[in-house]
Amino acid sequence: MTIPEIPLDTSPKGVAVARQILDLVVQYPDFERIQNASVASTNLMLQLKMSTGILVLAEPGMGKTLLLELIQRNLTRKDNVLEKASPVLTVSLDSAVDTHKIAAKAMMALGYPMLPSRPNLESMTLMVDRAIERLGPKVLLIDESQHMCEGNRDITARAVTDWLKVRMDKHNLPVVCAGTPTFERICDINEQFVSRASTKYVLNPFAFGDGWVQLMQAVKVGISLIEAGLLETPWCLKMLHAVTHGNLRRLKKLLIYASIECADRENPILTRDDLRRGFDRAFGFKEGPENPFYVRG
Amino acid sequence: MEFGHLHSFGSTSGFLHASPPAFSDESPNSWIQRVCAAHQYSLSRLKFILDLTPSFTDFDADLTQGEWERILYLTHAPPDTCASGRASLSAQCEGLSKHSLLIAQRSAPKYRWCTLCLEADVLPYLRWRWRLTQVTLCEVHFAPLSEICGCCGGVVSLSAALMVATGPRHAVPSLSICQHCGMFLMGPPVDQVEHFQEAIRPGRVWGVVKFLMNEPGECIAGSGRNRSPRAFYLAGSTFETGSADPMGHVRKKKAWSKAIPRYKVSERQKLAYALRLVRKELRTVEAIETMPTVGQ
Numbered sequence: 001m002t003i004p005e006i007p008l009d010t011s012p013k014g015v016a017v018a019r020q021i022l023d024l025v026v027q028y029p030d031f032e033r034i035q036n037a038s039v040a041s042t043n044l045m046l047q048l049k050m051s052t053g054i055l056v057l058a059e060p061g062m063g064k065t066l067l068l069e070l071i072q073r074n075l076t077r078k079d080n081v082l083e084k085a086s087p088v089l090t091v092s093l094d095s096a097v098d099t100h101k102i103a104a105k106a107m108m109a110l111g112y113p114m115l116p117s118r119p120n121l122e123s124m125t126l127m128v129d130r131a132i133e134r135l136g137p138k139v140l141l142i143d144e145s146q147h148m149c150e151g152n153r154d155i156t157a158r159a160v161t162d163w164l165k166v167r168m169d170k171h172n173l174p175v176v177c178a179g180t181p182t183f184e185r186i187c188d189i190n191e192q193f194v195s196r197a198s199t200k201y202v203l204n205p206f207a208f209g210d211g212w213v214q215l216m217q218a219v220k221v222g223i224s225l226i227e228a229g230l231l232e233t234p235w236c237l238k239m240l241h242a243v244t245h246g247n248l249r250r251l252k253k254l255l256i257y258a259s260i261e262c263a264d265r266e267n268p269i270l271t272r273d274d275l276r277r278g279f280d281r282a283f284g285f286k287e288g289p290e291n292p293f294y295v296r297g
Numbered sequence: 298m299e300f301g302h303l304h305s306f307g308s309t310s311g312f313l314h315a316s317p318p319a320f321s322d323e324s325p326n327s328w329i330q331r332v333c334a335a336h337q338y339s340l341s342r343l344k345f346i347l348d349l350t351p352s353f354t355d356f357d358a359d360l361t362q363g364e365w366e367r368i369l370y371l372t373h374a375p376p377d378t379c380a381s382g383r384a385s386l387s388a389q390c391e392g393l394s395k396h397s398l399l400i401a402q403r404s405a406p407k408y409r410w411c412t413l414c415l416e417a418d419v420l421p422y423l424r425w426r427w428r429l430t431q432v433t434l435c436e437v438h439f440a441p442l443s444e445i446c447g448c449c450g451g452v453v454s455l456s457a458a459l460m461v462a463t464g465p466r467h468a469v470p471s472l473s474i475c476q477h478c479g480m481f482l483m484g485p486p487v488d489q490v491e492h493f494q495e496a497i498r499p500g501r502v503w504g505v506v507k508f509l510m511n512e513p514g515e516c517i518a519g520s521g522r523n524r525s526p527r528a529f530y531l532a533g534s535t536f537e538t539g540s541a542d543p544m545g546h547v548r549k550k551k552a553w554s555k556a557i558p559r560y561k562v563s564e565r566q567k568l569a570y571a572l573r574l575v576r577k578e579l580r581t582v583e584a585i586e587t588m589p590t591v592g593q
């Protein structure tokens with residue numbers, strides 16, 4: 001197998017088109033529906049002073065983090081410039097999360113400058129409670145929630161969700177948890193938490209059909225720096241779906257590398273050959289028929 | 298009050314949300330101690346957050362107006378926090394050496410206290426007047442202010458966050474507890490110690506309590522003069538030989554009964570703890586006596 005030569009530096013045009021694709025936000029119907037429903041539910045929870053939550057489950061690369069960002073943006077939008085908006089807390093969990101770690105993350109999200117000199121759970125929880133009482137945040141958004149349930153950690157997951165449950169009840173704080181389908185195990189681990197966070201939304205990968213076609217049309221419109229008419233051809237639609245399995249992150253990755261290939265040409269039109277080279281760079285070099293964009297002969 | 302430079306503030310940013318409100322006659326140092334306790338920050342950590350130099354010690358007199366306003370902003374405190382104390386202390390220190398007006402020990406703020414005021418406080422705190430050299434009487438009770446702990450002879454010196462456990466030093470639960478011996482500052486005066494000493498003698502063989510511990514069962518910290526931790530254990534406690542004791546020291550294979558007390562403990566400290574036990578005992582007896590009988 002011969003590995004083609006790749007320039008060490010990407011040209012400014014290539015970087016510009018890559019940036020354009022990376023920043024592209026396509027609001028497809030399911031995504032928009034979940035976003036609006038989450039915002040509406042949170043507002044209702046705040047009005048009713050009811051402790052409840054929302055679980056968002058999606059495969060990696062389907063836009064969970066983006067969804068939380070959009071919810072946050074929506075909830076912190078001020079109708080009146082002089083109005084002081086209540087904050088929205090955002091916490092991103094990492095591996096082996098436990099009650100100490102979530103309390104520490106919540107502390108930092110609430111704006112404490114540092115952790116206590118000896119960070120024990122009692123003092124951190126007390127500080128979190130005091131800050132929530134003082135600031136009255138609208139909602140707690142938790143990204144990467146699947147880390148609570150990953151591995152053989154049922155007891156820890158129960159403890160973490162119990163800690164959350166107490167905060168939800170005590171302060172009427174709505175919680176939105178987003179994670180991969182692994183997080184669904186929480187339904188078996190802590191029924192009390194799930195009874196409060198009973199709304200569950202699932203973002204599935206795109207099936208090949210009208211939705212996929214509409215998505216590709218929107219992507220084509222969003223990429224203005226190169227001519228990406230190829231994306232709308234039936235062959236390309238089918239091939240891209242087969243390669244990316246309807247996953248947005250994979251699609252973006254492939255398109256970024258393919259666009260870089262054609263960005264420097266005098267007439268920047270996306271071709272099948274660009275997609276082939278883009279596939280190589282995005283998913284590793286594959287020789288011959290292993291690369292679906294490979295052209296025989 | 299707006300601070301645009303907040304995000305580059307002391308290499309960190311954020312707010313001290315858990316800060317308690319100050320009492321009207323509270324000294325700034327005392328309030329800062331309670332702010333530290335509410336956040337479990339050591340004094341050096343708080344100074345780092347507030348962008349103060351590590352050598353800074355005195356919040357009563359050394360803060361500029363700008364620095365004080367920043368503290369109020371970060372703690373969400375109202376502008377009149379400790380206003381009387383700050384105004385009076387800075388007015389008195391103006392143009393004069395503050396060391397001649399305010400009591401200090403090795404540049405750390407030092408306080409006298411009124412035992413009756415501390416006894417009456419639900420949340421004990423130090424008044425700014427107790428810092429003044431000339432003030433030796435309590436303005437509320439007209440009682441003489443104490444300067445040394447009745448049990449161990451230690452002073453109240455705010456060189457560290459007393460209610461935060463850092464390093465080998467253990468935390469005191471409130472400002473009415475002596476930082477050296479862990480006894481209440483409103484304990485018996487020094488001239489009555491002998492009387493208590495007599496009373497305590499049989500106490501050395503009281504039940505299983507032969508050694509000194511603080512109330513949660515932890516080891517009492519070393520005094521300010523001797524920073525090495527000193528451990529006391531209940532004689533009835535059993536620890537496996539070779540395992541780590543509560544202080545983290547791995548024990549040698551030795552019979553506990555012979556090894557106790559493991560660390561050198563002064564007679565004075567033993568007495569201090571014993572006095573505390575007596576006080577506790579007396580309070581319990583008093584409480585039982587005053588308890589209404591069912592059916593009366």
